[in-house]
Amino acid sequence: MARPDQHVGFTPLLLTLLALLMTSPSLASTTSFFTQCPNAPPGPLAKNPITACPLPGLIGVIPELESTTIQWTYPPRCLGPESLKPNGTRHDCLFTSAEFRNGHGISIIGPASITADLIAQGAFIDRPDPPAAVKRQAGKPAYRVVDVPGKGKGVVAARKVKRGEIVMVDFPSVLISTGFIMVTKPHHRRRLMRAAFNQLPEETKEAVYGLRRGAEKHLVDQIVGTNSNGVELGEEEGFVGVFVKVARINHSCRPNAYYRFSQDRLAMEVVSFRAIEEGEEITMSYVPLEMKHDERRHFLEANWGIECSCSLCRANDYDIGEAENKRRLMKEWKETLQAAKRDKFYKDAITIAQDILQVSERADLPPLLPEYHDILAELYSLKGDLPEALRYARMALNEWVRFGSLDYSELEWAREALEEIVEKDAARTRQLLGIQKAKGG
């Protein structure tokens, strides 16, 4: 019951590439977009999000687009080799659908193979939402956009929000491959990005152009540089997406929400880490949570011009140190958890996963329960402790249902995992009964 897209460990190749990217000044300083890739939700076995960032050279396949069944609003535009920086080997195209999500529209720039895969997965089709999501949507909206003193616009809770609730759902207006950003010559890159913006339906286009702008020289960079979130599409390709509603959520180093991106539905779901009071601002961290205090302050200032005044930035040195230690510990444990699972030390992995659940609670970062309960179910099942596996699998399934996520795949995965464990348990019972019968008879 390996989950293809999430439960993947580090590979040495990725780490090497990552090291190269991080240390190469020419690449690292190419654009400020790259520095934004690390922003991704802290899932239990989530890859270090930075590895999802551009890995130039890995993508060289020019795909077949014959499987295309979607009607693009404009003819796709692809870049030729002359648009690439020296040694670049990519083939990026722009696709725009104005129909996407009932006229919200989407432009996507990246390898055509990825767009082809998304089409094949049905990501562009408006399928009916899962029943739990329909129920959630029928309830009172959880947020509203307001003016926040000193921060421009911000998002606050419009009612009391429970822990684990989906407070906002948003769809990308543009999705841009970070690999494309890295290796395309700047004027070619900007021209295609401008087209991606301008081909959007009027209302969405206006919303995108109305977003806060950074200090970059060119308009498209000002918008994408300040308002994008890192997501992963296909197997490993990092993208930045402009999500107009999510972009209104301000940063905090002690956030009360995080996001999950459903590749399945191309939906961004903002989920609360903890209960949020009515009127309280909803915040997310723009930077990896493990980042050190000084580094983080510098990073926020350099990338978003933010001088953060959240409770953690105002805390005393002791509290800052404590928070940093806990976050670093969690990160180390997550890596150890991946390694332990990979090397089949299931007992150790279970202990670590339980530890993470406990410490994250005390670190003001309550764990992402369904994700962790999924992984515990899997670990117990692998270890052969089926009653515990069943217990966690049921908990995970209930939590996914309660979430009301648009994503079918997580729910389906949890359901299949539970069925598999039930079946395994039944088989074992039959076997035991058979042995007893043989002994008794």
Ligand SMILES: [Zn+2]
């Ligand atoms: Zn802060």
